Structures are given as structure tokens and as C-alpha cells.
Amino acid sequence: MKEKLKSFRELGVICVLIALIILLTIARPVFISPTNFINVVRQTVQIGIMAVGMTFLIISGEMDLSVGSIFGTTGMLAATLYKSNVNPTVAFLVAILVGCAIGLLNGILVTKTKIPAFIATLGTMKIFRSVAYAISGGQSISVFPESVMNSWVFKMGGSLGPIPIQIFIMAVIFVVAGIVLAKTETGYNMYATGGNPKAANLVGINTDRVKIMGFIISGAVSALAAMISIAYLGSVPTTAGEGREMDVIAAVILGGASLSGGRGTMLGTFIGAMIISVVKNGMVLLSVPVFWQDGFIGVVLILAVLLDTVMHRKDSRG
Amino acid sequence: MGAYIQFRNITKKFGGTTALNQVSFDIQEGEIHCLCGENGAGKSTLINLCGGIFQPTEGQIFIGGKPVVIKTVEQSEKLGISIVHQEIPLCLNMTIAENIFLNRKEAVKGLFLDKKYMNEEAAKLLKRFQLNLKPTQLVEELSIAEQSIIQIAKAVYYKPKILILDEPTAALTDDQRDVMYAVVRELVKTQKTTVLYVSHRLEECMELGDRATILRDGCFITTRDIKDLTMDDIVTLMVGRKIDRSKKRESYVRDEVLMEVKHFTKKRQFEDVSFQLKKGEILGLAGFVGAGRTEVLTAIFGANRPDSGELYLEGKKVNVKSPADAIRHRISMIPENRRDDGLIASMSVQQNAQMVVLDKIKNGIFLNKKKSDALMTKMTSDYLIKAGNPSNPIFTLSGGNQQKVVIARWIANHPSILLCDEPTRGIDVGAKDEIYGILRKIASKGIGIVIVSSELPELISLCDRILVMHEGKITGEVGGDEATEAGIMRYAAALKDDYQYADE
Numbered sequence A: 001m002k003e004k005l006k007s008f009r010e011l012g013v014i015c016v017l018i019a020l021i022i023l024l025t026i027a028r029p030v031f032i033s034p035t036n037f038i039n040v041v042r043q044t045v046q047i048g049i050m051a052v053g054m055t056f057l058i059i060s061g062e063m064d065l066s067v068g069s070i071f072g073t074t075g076m077l078a079a080t081l082y083k084s085n086v087n088p089t090v091a092f093l094v095a096i097l098v099g100c101a102i103g104l105l106n107g108i109l110v111t112k113t114k115i116p117a118f119i120a121t122l123g124t125m126k127i128f129r130s131v132a133y134a135i136s137g138g139q140s141i142s143v144f145p146e147s148v149m150n151s152w153v154f155k156m157g158g159s160l161g162p163i164p165i166q167i168f169i170m171a172v173i174f175v176v177a178g179i180v181l182a183k184t185e186t187g188y189n190m191y192a193t194g195g196n197p198k199a200a201n202l203v204g205i206n207t208d209r210v211k212i213m214g215f216i217i218s219g220a221v222s223a224l225a226a227m228i229s230i231a232y233l234g235s236v237p238t239t240a241g242e243g244r245e246m247d248v249i250a251a252v253i254l255g256g257a258s259l260s261g262g263r264g265t266m267l268g269t270f271i272g273a274m275i276i277s278v279v280k281n282g283m284v285l286l287s288v289p290v291f292w293q294d295g296f297i298g299v300v301l302i303l304a305v306l307l308d309t310v311m312h313r314k315d316s317r318g
Numbered sequence B: 001m002g003a004y005i006q007f008r009n010i011t012k013k014f015g016g017t018t019a020l021n022q023v024s025f026d027i028q029e030g031e032i033h034c035l036c037g038e039n040g041a042g043k044s045t046l047i048n049l050c051g052g053i054f055q056p057t058e059g060q061i062f063i064g065g066k067p068v069v070i071k072t073v074e075q076s077e078k079l080g081i082s083i084v085h086q087e088i089p090l091c092l093n094m095t096i097a098e099n100i101f102l103n104r105k106e107a108v109k110g111l112f113l114d115k116k117y118m119n120e121e122a123a124k125l126l127k128r129f130q131l132n133l134k135p136t137q138l139v140e141e142l143s144i145a146e147q148s149i150i151q152i153a154k155a156v157y158y159k160p161k162i163l164i165l166d167e168p169t170a171a172l173t174d175d176q177r178d179v180m181y182a183v184v185r186e187l188v189k190t191q192k193t194t195v196l197y198v199s200h201r202l203e204e205c206m207e208l209g210d211r212a213t214i215l216r217d218g219c220f221i222t223t224r225d226i227k228d229l230t231m232d233d234i235v236t237l238m239v240g241r242k243i244d245r246s247k248k249r250e251s252y253v254r255d256e257v258l259m260e261v262k263h264f265t266k267k268r269q270f271e272d273v274s275f276q277l278k279k280g281e282i283l284g285l286a287g288f289v290g291a292g293r294t295e296v297l298t299a300i301f302g303a304n305r306p307d308s309g310e311l312y313l314e315g316k317k318v319n320v321k322s323p324a325d326a327i328r329h330r331i332s333m334i335p336e337n338r339r340d341d342g343l344i345a346s347m348s349v350q351q352n353a354q355m356v357v358l359d360k361i362k363n364g365i366f367l368n369k370k371k372s373d374a375l376m377t378k379m380t381s382d383y384l385i386k387a388g389n390p391s392n393p394i395f396t397l398s399g400g401n402q403q404k405v406v407i408a409r410w411i412a413n414h415p416s417i418l419l420c421d422e423p424t425r426g427i428d429v430g431a432k433d434e435i436y437g438i439l440r441k442i443a444s445k446g447i448g449i450v451i452v453s454s455e456l457p458e459l460i461s462l463c464d465r466i467l468v469m470h471e472g473k474i475t476g477e478v479g480g481d482e483a484t485e486a487g488i489m490r491y492a493a494a495l496k497d498d499y500q501y502a503d504e
């Protein structure tokens, strides 16, 4: 039993999350009220969904800095299409496909031209940030036609009883992704690719295909996050998604994934994303100035990873 | 001469497994002391205690009569201990000279590294080990044999008081081994260096050692003078029972040609290599390191594209572009270097063992835990894998057991052709015989096997036919029955007159 508990990798982050929740509840009891807590989970949706793609990638030994720009570009694109009365389903699909295409581009750059992911996706991040501005002409986009507002695409921003529909969407994505990662050959191949690409290749795994698939998923979920965001906010701000990549990567790392690949879980990532939104929400409740938010997330990130290494140092050193 | 290193009641536990159990014995100053035991007996663990990698759970080590605590690698080095570990930890991205002087004060002049001094010293060292390499070559370009020699050279360079070698020769040819013997003997003679030597090639212990200590399942069995022991005695002590090593070779060669390699050529690696493999045949590839044997195997497996040449499987021309293609054609390859090319360190024993056989443990698209566990149980018993808990990380297995995992995986894949590159590297005598048995058994079912090995006795006892390579070319062929070590060596060195006879 004790052995089992020790090998439970998410234990560290779960402790951090519970500690944060307890501390915040003591300081501001309203934190744990259903309304506020549901709100915290809803705030997890954006980062959480995007972190699913990032988890696949980081486990496969890559990363994607362009997710925030994909969010921006696909968001602006869909909003423009909505505004020009294109069938909302078509607009939605176009946005997701564009997300996939940018992912494919990242994947091809990284695997075929061998440009390191950090550099390749830093490049596409800059490129698609500009594209997003170009589409919107540097303006935010809001006020959509009635027909679009009433379509299913905008229902994603609504609620089912007290619970926002986007929470259900996130839950489904995490469960499916978790199963793929833990229980299928695809997941297995991702762990192997990140763990030792050379050995993975020699056991017949097409490591390039595994990585490209990771980039495509990452692009797709970033676009989906953008669609949900438009539906919820009813607008796309000029800087949509800017800086988001760092929160997303932080969530994955908090969740116990290793940047050198081969390690990480979906449960861990979910908890990591939760920690980030708990911290953000808590700071607001405690009326800490907003500019401290990032700093505090940084502290939690370093502490959580430290805790994880200390807890797991034992089994690697004997 | 008194006891120089004393182990007293050393116990080392890893969670539930006891790797060493109340081990006590002495090593005398200036002797070559061999440590023998099966895979997982605890040899590397004991060495890691001396190297400051692990601390003993209980017990005390004494050096020169004084109790010592070795908490870090640095402390171990301060005590004059130099270790060549079983798995080679060299920095692949650095040069030979840089590796030799890694974290050493000798090469630092003021704020800077004295590259000239480093390269000169490294060149001398390479010469002493008769290696035809430049100090400025990157380590990643070297074969594993060369890498292990660099490791040994590095350990010897600092004139240690205590030199510990954990299977240093596993990847070496006989010639390279003789060079190493000479260097070690010289150290012992001139500086009274004390040597602790681990090898599964017992004939090495017989030749080099003064005394031997035998461990079994983490327990101390006995320490004896080597001259009072025979190899069979050591084996019996290691396993705790007598084993019969005189199994006769049987041939299962059938008439159908399974694979034909035609004119494989790759610049600077191999030239015009052609041979046939019949069903049920065990074909050996002998030769010195650098003769191109590994390169030919990896070329067949699609991991190393040849410049020209054709591959035929059962008469049909095939184009194997990647290992995935090769596996689709039912070719398996046990790679030479298990750590870099075989195993995935971040995954468990079970995951590593079932890498290529996922199809067999799937229900629809899901991997089935029950099937996977059942397969693991079968693998552990068929291949004598000593693994406490298969869900532990792969590196918690002893070196030999890691190798067995790689072998088990590739045979479980039911290949029709099995390529093996030094398949028994680091495997103990008992398990070796078991693996030979398994290879013979799959050959009897019609599977064709190609084995690259630097251990000639292994090739001679196993193979129906042995091809000998020299500098990328096949220089000779010997039938399994008439094969002798001397005969093979002559082709491997491509001695002039024999070479001409071979062409006739």
C-alpha cells in the first residue's frame, strides 16, 4: 500500500492543490462556496483544454510555444466568419481545421527540418500573432448576428443548470485524453518517443508521426479553446491568447510532466491547471494586486516541482 | 599483506528487495580480486556502495583499517577509488580528451582548460591502449567497444589505489582484452593497485584473478584462491547446483532460403556484402570491432540505409526503409547497446518488455492489463528475469536482467528472422545457456538467426555457419563443425596467405 502510494506520481501536486484550497478557505470562506468554486473550475477550462495537447507533446519530448497565437488566430478567424454570416458550423470547423493545419506545420518543421521545437514554435508563435492582428485589423471583434448567437456554437458558452457547459466539454476531453494516454498504443508510443527516441524508433515506432500527431492535437485543442472563449465572452479581445502558452506549459509541468520527455499524466495536468486557476481566483479574493498573480504562480510552480523531486528522489537513488 | 578493503555485514535494501544481505569479506592490497555471481546477485550494488552512488542500509566498509563513509562520488575518488561502471557514462557530445579530463583539476590552467595538455595526454593514453583514435574525436562516433576502452583508460589514468571494473570486457574483442590485462597487471605490479574485477566470462577470472569471492542472491558464499578453483567450481558455487554446460549443437538448417542479402554497400561501413540465410539456420558474423558487422545488421533492419544493395525475403525483393518496415516483414533485432538503443529509462520493466508485442496484449484499441500481466509472468519465467516488481522502472534491474528483457521482447514478437548483436552481453553463465537453448529452439521451428558476437566460443557452439568480416568485407566462411578460434581469427585479421586461399 505504502509502495503504491509512493508510486502515485500525482500525489505531490494533489497535496499542493488541497493545501491551497484549505488555506484559501480559511482566509476567505467564500472561496469554497458552490458559486465561487464552479467559477474556479470554469476558469480552468481554457488552460486545461489547451494543456491536454501540450501534455501529449511534452510527453513525446516536444513543446509548443505557438498555442496562444493559434488561439488568437483561430479566434479572430472564426469571429470574422461569424460576423460575415457564414454558417456557424462551417466557421467553427474552419477554425478547428486551421488550428490543425498550424499544428501540422509545427510538426513538419520540427520533425522534417529538425529545427528544435522551442525555436520552430517560437517562430510560428510570432508569425500567427501577426496573422491574428492582420485578420482583425488590430481591433477586438464583438457583436455577432442573432442567428449565430442562437446556434449551437454559442451554446458552448452557456450553462446546464448551475454548471457551465464548457466544464463538461473539458471533462470529456480530459477523460478521453487520459484513456488514450494510459490505455492505448498511441499513448504508449508517446511515452516511448519522449523517453528514448532512438530506442523507440528501433522498436518500430514512427516517432515523427507520433510528434506530428501531438502538434496537430495541440493546434486543434487551442482552436477549440478559442471557440469556447468566443461563445462565453461574446467577443474576441485584440490580444486574445497572448502569453497563454506559459500558463499552459506551467500547468503541464506542475502536473509532474518532465520537459525532457517520457513523463506526465492527464490527471496531473488537470490538477496543475486547477492550481493555476485556484491561485488566480484566490489572489482576487484576497485583493492582492493583479501584477502579483504571475509572481505567485511562479513561486508555486517552483515549490511544486521541488516537492516532486524530493518525493521521488528516493526511488531513483535507491 | 593484510586486508586492505574490508566489507563488514553489508546489507543494502531497495524498498522490498534485499540486494545485499550481511556480506562480509576482505580484499588484500595489490591483489586482483574477482567478484562472481549470477545476474542480480548484487555485484554492481556492492560496487555502487564503494563509488558513493548508494549508501549501505547496514554495515561498514573499512579501507586500510579505517572505517569509511562514502556519501558521494567525490569522496570515493578522494579515497583513491576509480570505477568503471557496467553501463558506460560518457558524455557523447564531447571529445575523447574532454571526457578523460571531465571534472579534473589537472587540465585547468588558471581560468582556462589547457586543451593542448589534455590532447597530448589523451593521445599517450590512447596509444597505451593501442587505440587508433584521435583525442579530438567525439565519443558519439565511437563503437561501444571503443567507448568501454575509453572508460577503462580514464579510470586507469589517475593511477588509482583501488581500481574497480564492472564487466569491462563485455563489449571487447580478445585482442582488446589482452591489452587491458597488460595495463591492469602493470598497475598492480608498479603501484600495488588493488583491483576488484567483475566479469561473466569466467575464463577471464581464471586468467587474471588471484582470489575470487562468490555472491549468490545477495549473500556471501565464499572467498577462495583462484588456483584452487576450476571454472565449473565457480559456476556451481554461483548457482548453488551443478549445471551441464556440454550441450551438443544440433543443426536445424532447412533447404528453403529465408533471406538473401545482395551486394550491400555503404561508404566507409561495408562493401559488397552478400550472403544467404536458410530457414532454421543460425549464422554467425565474426570479426574485430569496426569490421562492419553491426552496420550490416542495422542495414538489414532498416535503421541504417545502405548506399546500394538488395534484400530478398523468401525470394521476393523487399525495400526495408525503417525498423517499422522490418518489423512488418517479421524481422527482429536485438541491438548492441541496450541502454541507448534498447531500453526506455522512463518506463517500467513491463512496458519495456512489451514494447513490440502490444498487438498481443490489446483488446480492440485498449491495452489489456490482465493479458499484459500474464505475458510478463511468462517472460520472467522463460528468460529467468529477476525482477522484484515488473512495474518498477527498468533501471532497478541488474544489467544482465535488463538484457534479458530486451531479448524476451524481440523473441515474443515471433519473428521469422532474428538479428542479434552481442545478445548475451552481461548475462551470467547459467542464463546464457538458457538463452542458447531458446535460440536453438526457435531455430528448430524454422526461424533464421544472424548473430554478431565477439565471443568466439559462443559463435562456435551456436552457429551452423560463421562468416568472418574484415574492414567491411566478408573475408571468409567457416562451417560450424570445423570452426576453431584460430581459424576465425586468421580471416578476421585478413592475414595475407589465408586471404588468398579464401578467394580460391
Ligand SMILES: Nc1ncnc2c1ncn2[C@@H]1O[C@H](COP(=O)(O)OP(=O)(O)OP(=O)(O)O)[C@@H](O)[C@H]1O
Pocket (backbone or CB within 6 Å): A315, A316, A317, A318, B014, B017, B018, B019, B037, B038, B039, B040, B041, B042, B043, B044, B045, B046, B086, B386, B387, B388, B395, B396, B397, B398, B399, B400, B401, B426, B428
Ligand atoms: N535502484 C534499484 N532499485 C531497486 N532495486 C535495485 C536497484 N538496483 C539494483 N536493484 C536490485 O538489486 C539486485 C542486485 O542487483 P545488481 O545490479 O547488484 O546485480 P549484479 O550482480 O550486478 O547483476 P548483473 O550480473 O546482471 O549485472 C537485483 O535484484 C536488482 O533488481
Ligand SMILES: [Mg+2]
Pocket (backbone or CB within 6 Å): B043, B044, B045, B086, B166, B398, B399, B400
Ligand atoms: Mg551488474
